Amino acid sequence: MKKIKRIGFNLMVLIIPGMVLFGSCVEQPLEDDTRIVGSTEDTIDDLKVSEFFEWKTTQEITVNIEGLPVDVSVNRKLALLTASGDEIFAGSHNMHEDFEMTFDLPLDIKKITMKYGATEKSGDILNKTVDFTFESEREVEVPVVTYPEITLE
Amino acid sequence: MKKIIFSCLISLVWFHSFAQSEVKNDGELGSSKDYYNACWEMDKLSLTDNKDHVFAGDYSFLVSEGSRNSPSYLKSPWIELGEGNIKLDIKTLEKLGNGTIYAYFIRFDSENKKTGEGSDPELIDYYQLSKDELKKDEITDVRFKMPNEMVGEVAKIYLIFEPNGKDEGMAVDNVVIPGKYVSDPSSNCFPKVEIKDTDGDGVADEEDDYPEDKYKAFNNYLTPKGFGTLMFEDLWPAKGDYDFNDLVVGYKINRVTNAGGDVVEVVIDILPRAAGAGYSNGFGIEFTGISPTRIENVEGTKISSNSIHELMRNGLEEGNEHATIIVFDKVANVLTHPGGGAVGINTDPKFSLQSGEMMRIVMHIRPEIITTGPEIVMFRSREDPVRLKDLTMENFNPFLIVNQKRSVEVHLPGKLPTAHADKSLFGTKDDNSNGDESSYYKGKENGLPWGLNVTESIPYMVNKVDITQGYNMFYKWAASGGEAYPDWYLEKGGYRENKVLLNAK
Numbered sequence: 001m002k003k004i005k006r007i008g009f010n011l012m013v014l015i016i017p018g019m020v021l022f023g024s025c026v027e028q029p030l031e032d033d034t035r036i037v038g039s040t041e042d043t044i045d046d047l048k049v050s051e052f053f054e055w056k057t058t059q060e061i062t063v064n065i066e067g068l069p070v071d072v073s074v075n076r077k078l079a080l081l082t083a084s085g086d087e088i089f090a091g092s093h094n095m096h097e098d099f100e101m102t103f104d105l106p107l108d109i110k111k112i113t114m115k116y117g118a119t120e121k122s123g124d125i126l127n128k129t130v131d132f133t134f135e136s137e138r139e140v141e142v143p144v145v146t147y148p149e150i151t152l153e
Numbered sequence: 154m155k156k157i158i159f160s161c162l163i164s165l166v167w168f169h170s171f172a173q174s175e176v177k178n179d180g181e182l183g184s185s186k187d188y189y190n191a192c193w194e195m196d197k198l199s200l201t202d203n204k205d206h207v208f209a210g211d212y213s214f215l216v217s218e219g220s221r222n223s224p225s226y227l228k229s230p231w232i233e234l235g236e237g238n239i240k241l242d243i244k245t246l247e248k249l250g251n252g253t254i255y256a257y258f259i260r261f262d263s264e265n266k267k268t269g270e271g272s273d274p275e276l277i278d279y280y281q282l283s284k285d286e287l288k289k290d291e292i293t294d295v296r297f298k299m300p301n302e303m304v305g306e307v308a309k310i311y312l313i314f315e316p317n318g319k320d321e322g323m324a325v326d327n328v329v330i331p332g333k334y335v336s337d338p339s340s341n342c343f344p345k346v347e348i349k350d351t352d353g354d355g356v357a358d359e360e361d362d363y364p365e366d367k368y369k370a371f372n373n374y375l376t377p378k379g380f381g382t383l384m385f386e387d388l389w390p391a392k393g394d395y396d397f398n399d400l401v402v403g404y405k406i407n408r409v410t411n412a413g414g415d416v417v418e419v420v421i422d423i424l425p426r427a428a429g430a431g432y433s434n435g436f437g438i439e440f441t442g443i444s445p446t447r448i449e450n451v452e453g454t455k456i457s458s459n460s461i462h463e464l465m466r467n468g469l470e471e472g473n474e475h476a477t478i479i480v481f482d483k484v485a486n487v488l489t490h491p492g493g494g495a496v497g498i499n500t501d502p503k504f505s506l507q508s509g510e511m512m513r514i515v516m517h518i519r520p521e522i523i524t525t526g527p528e529i530v531m532f533r534s535r536e537d538p539v540r541l542k543d544l545t546m547e548n549f550n551p552f553l554i555v556n557q558k559r560s561v562e563v564h565l566p567g568k569l570p571t572a573h574a575d576k577s578l579f580g581t582k583d584d585n586s587n588g589d590e591s592s593y594y595k596g597k598e599n600g601l602p603w604g605l606n607v608t609e610s611i612p613y614m615v616n617k618v619d620i621t622q623g624y625n626m627f628y629k630w631a632a633s634g635g636e637a638y639p640d641w642y643l644e645k646g647g648y649r650e651n652k653v654l655l656n657a658k
Contacts, residue, residue: 042621042628042629042632043619043621043628044395044601044619044620044621044628047599047601047621047628047631047632048598048599048600048632049595049596049599049600049601049631049632049634050600050634051585051591051592051595051600052591052634053600053631053634053635054566054567054591054635055565055566055567055602055605055606055631055635056546056606056635057606057607057608057609057639057642058546058608068187068190068191068338069182069184069187069190069191070182070187070191072191072192072334072336072337072338073334074337074338074339074345075355076339076356076357076360077356077357077360077361077371082377082378084378086374086377086378087372087373087374087377088373088374088377089373089541090362090371090372090373090410091370091371091373091410091414091541092355092356092370092371092412092413092414095338095339101541101542102542102545103545104375104545104546104547104608105377106377106378106608106609107639107640108639108640108643116339117337117339117340118339118340118341119339134190134338134339135186135190136190136338136341138268138341138342139267139268139341140194140268141267141268141270142196142223142224142226143228143257143259143270143272143274143311144272144274145255145257145274145276145311145313146276147221147255148255148276148279150253150279150281
């Protein structure tokens with residue numbers, strides 16, 4: 001009887017740490033789901049809201065554009081748009097000047113597009129900010145020249 | 154006489170400076186990328202701040218060994234070439250044998266859609282650096298005379314550096330080309346083109362929302378997705394039934410700016426959609442922070458002749474600290490009751506939906522016109538100009554006026570009342586307004602508001618059905634303080650119960 005008890009004890013000694021160890025290997029979500037799983041019978045009578053809640057359906061997004069470091073005398077329409085093409089800003093802008101403006105945008109907008117002449121760029125909203133520059137790629141050609149005949153003087 | 158002489162002198166100075174305009178590259182931007190963005194191009198030519206090589210300012214260009222197949226070059230932006238000499242300074246470094254600098258010009262070719270460059274660069278001249286004449290660290294002033302036939306032409310100057318020595322051959326600085334910079338970095342560095350600007354406001358017709366009006370240039374909508382939706386309860390300061398349909402209006406606000414970015418008028422489109430109340434409510438908008446004196450006039454409101462509101466000459470309501478428009482003083486002025494015993498308008502599905510009268514209200518910002526000559530008119534406001542940052546959602550303060558009682562206003566949560574509001578009502582019944590700005594127009598017990606603003610056009614509730622029953626995620630959004638389901642109002646699977654929603658447009 002004592003032997004059986006000892007075997008049982010030994011098994012427990014093996015199993016319990018094993019359970020703890022394997023239990024820790026259970027996959028955990030990387031982030032908590034912020035969505036609250038409420039009762040399907042949530043009613044307005046039960047609803048209590050923080051006094052600090054602002055009831056906004058918009059977010060403040062700041063768009064920054066770094067101007068060129070030299071004055072190239074270009075002043076034309078700068079347009080900012082949502083991914084679906086809705087314009088959120090239009091105005092004249094000097095290409096050598098920086099731009100910064102904050103917009104109240106619907107919360108589902110995740111991307112902003114900048115249009116300036118032939119330049120069109122899209123940027124993701126990160127930390128309520130989108131940053132652009134006027135840098136752009138263009139075709140570059142190395143001209144083929146005819147060299148003159150030179151005789152050293 | 155003195156005036157005439159002075160004018161002549163000014164003209165001469167102006168003409169002289171124009172004639173002497175130059176395009177320079179002294180390397181002081183310190184970054185090849187910055188020069189590329191400004192339409193310069195280079196290869197096998199690097200910027201250096203090595204003090205052994207720099208001979209003017211903080212940076213000079215350093216020529217790497219190039220070959221005729223792959224030359225070391227500097228190519229200018231498009232320039233309307235002027236008279237004079239192309240100038241550059243060369244500093245010879247160690248181990249330069251002989252060296253040659255070639256100057257070419259490249260004509261513009263509109264057929265070349267990639268770069269606009271003509272295919273046959275034409276030689277202006279070349280300059281030989283002879284090892285017999287050169288001394289280490291000596292600076293040579295190299296000049297190429299601009300050919301007369303090129304003056305006035307749009308071209309690029311293409312400088313090729315051909316050192317014949319090994320290792321470090323030469324450094325280059327202070328490149329000066331007579332002429333005017335005409336490249337447009339916003340158009341792939343092609344030459345600037347003459348724009349058509351009918352109204353002369355400096356904005357090209359194709360980019361101008363008002364090409365024939367010099368005082369207006371751009372539309373800037375506060376709600377980019379079209380109409381937003383304002384929904385109110387009207388029993389404040391008592392708790393309502395939370396169907397948020399005692400007044401429902403669609404709104405679209407366009408802040409029209411001029412070429413300089415000043416807001417010159419605010420165009421407010423209002424679509425009355427529903428009035429589920431027995432009360433005769435009114436509706437107003439305060440633009441917080443905008444002084445009433447800034448407004449020239451307001452047009453398009455619907456105010457009864459026997460209105461409770463007193464208006465200023467400019468159409469704003471009298472007695473407010475901030476510009477306040479009474480959009481309509483009685484909802485019956487803009488929405489027709491269906492009759493037949495319906496309670497309210499457009500909130501009971503048993504009755505046919507009434508079309509609201511689309512209203513356009515235009516608020517003109519006051520300019521002060523100063524005429525400086527027969528052709529030139531300058532605008533200067535008495536105060537700072539109104540900018541877009543002055544007219545955001547923060548400054549948009551719409552409100553309902555309850556049942557023809559001017560002192561009873563219902564605002565969106567966290568918005569402040571106008572000067573006409575009866576302050577003694579705050580904090581009474583279910584209202585939590587306690588002087589702290591964020592506390593205004595929120596429920597004492599539950600924190601719920603009496604008004605909602607959604608920046609899209611959404612359906613509203615049928616009468617006596619609270620909003621959580623039509624918008625399934627509203628509860629979770631509100632209870633989580635906005636963290637969960639911030640898109641609660643969208644038409645997504647499981648988000649709406651359409652049988653209790655109405656959508657009068």
